[in-house]
Amino acid sequence: MADCLSLIDFLRHTINSQSGEYNKKLSIMKKIKLYKNTEYKICSCGASKILPFCDDEHDKYNADNGTNLKSIKIITQETVEVEMTSKNWKEK
Numbered sequence: 001m002a003d004c005l006s007l008i009d010f011l012r013h014t015i016n017s018q019s020g021e022y023n024k025k026l027s028i029m030k031k032i033k034l035y036k037n038t039e040y041k042i043c044s045c046g047a048s049k050i051l052p053f054c055d056d057e058h059d060k061y062n063a064d065n066g067t068n069l070k071s072i073k074i075i076t077q078e079t080v081e082v083e084m085t086s087k088n089w090k091e092k
């Protein structure tokens, strides 16, 4: 359990630290299952149509907003369920 909490805290910190300016709108929480030894690309920009995963919409987002946001790649050593959010993820 401690490892899961550490992973969640790490992901929240990483995603939120890439998001830049604080946004007061409510962000959404996503619960996902990550299978061990599988690479996942997590969206940090909020433009993805398949949140929490990246679909490379950050290229257009960066061009439109003058930012340089990228996905966060993660691989877990165990299969885990995690809840994650980013201040940039909003209901569409």
Ligand code: FES
Pocket: 042, 043, 044, 045, 046, 047, 048, 053, 054, 055, 056, 057, 058, 059, 069, 070, 071, 072
């Ligand atoms: S679509 Fe948001 S980081 Fe790739």
